[in-house]
Structure formats: C-alpha cells, structure tokens
Amino acid sequence: MSMSSWSSRRFLLGFALAVLLIAGVVSSLASASPDGLDAATLRGCDTVETETGEALVGDCIAKNAADHQLSATPLADYAVGGRSGLTGVAGIIGAVATFAVAAVVFRLLARARRHRAGP
Known part of the structure; x- marks a missing residue:
C-alpha cells in the first residue's frame, strides 16, 4: 500500500467518522x-x-x-420505529445508507471508466 493510498484511506475514515458524529449529534438536537x-x-x-x-x-x-406512502416505514419522521427519542440513531442510519449508495455508484462509475479506457 502506497503512502498516498494510506493517506487517502485515513482521510476517508476520518471524514466518515466526522459525518457519523455530526449525524448522530445534530439530528438528535432537531426540533x-x-x-x-x-x-x-x-x-x-x-x-x-x-x-x-x-x-x-x-x-x-x-x-x-395526506400521509406519505412511506410514512409507516421504520425510519419515518426522523425516528426509529416511531420513537422520536431515537432521531440520532435515525441520522446515523441515514448517513450510513447514503455512504452505501455513494459507494455503489462510485464503483459502478469507476468500472465503466476502466471499461471505456480498455485494457
């Protein structure tokens, strides 16, 4: 593993931890x-x-x-299972889901780019 790769991974890990901390704390303070x-x-x-x-x-x-079609889902109204005291957990789950979707999209884009560039 090169130094640049290690530095990038440390940055991404730090960024992810900061986002999760902010999502958990700030969303729990939501009005x-x-x-x-x-x-x-x-x-x-x-x-x-x-x-x-x-x-x-x-x-x-x-x-x-009218109620939204997804209003009966477990994370509706920024809560977990309808318990509004868990907004911080809902924020963290939302951040993790966003990371997961972004990772899939970036991998697909990278694969398509490599495929276009050829062998």
Missing part, C-alpha cells in the same frame, strides 16, 4: 416543532383532539395533505 413550511400550511387552521386523534379545523392548505 419537533413545525418548520416554516409546516407553519405556513397550517395558517388558518386549529388543531383539535378528537376520538380518533388530531384533526384540523378551519381553512388551510394542510387540510388537503
């Missing part, structure tokens, strides 16, 4: 309060408790909203 877009879509409505859960009363854009 559960609605962001600007959520607040804007709720303007004109009030949230009331009903027998079946919360409902919107009034005239706002959010009344037309």
Whole structure:
C-alpha cells in the first residue's frame, strides 16, 4: 500500500467518522416543532383532539395533505420505529445508507471508466 493510498484511506475514515458524529449529534438536537413550511400550511387552521386523534379545523392548505406512502416505514419522521427519542440513531442510519449508495455508484462509475479506457 502506497503512502498516498494510506493517506487517502485515513482521510476517508476520518471524514466518515466526522459525518457519523455530526449525524448522530445534530439530528438528535432537531426540533419537533413545525418548520416554516409546516407553519405556513397550517395558517388558518386549529388543531383539535378528537376520538380518533388530531384533526384540523378551519381553512388551510394542510387540510388537503395526506400521509406519505412511506410514512409507516421504520425510519419515518426522523425516528426509529416511531420513537422520536431515537432521531440520532435515525441520522446515523441515514448517513450510513447514503455512504452505501455513494459507494455503489462510485464503483459502478469507476468500472465503466476502466471499461471505456480498455485494457
């Protein structure tokens, strides 16, 4: 293994650890309060408790909203299994998944580049 290769691997390992640390810590600090877009879509409505859960009363854009197709998945709403106290874990899982997808894409691109360059 050359010195340049070792240096690159150390950099990538350090970068990956920094990303995982940031993903775990920063995502656990995320606010559960609605962001600007959520607040804007709720303007004109009030949230009331009903027998079946919360409902919107009034005239706002959010009344037309429906749950996303993936809202019942284990990592929906930046939580793990619906437990909002695990947002840091969800952030780490998201970072690892992003690394995995990027690794596959980069390998495919490198293989295609080598194939184009010929023997």
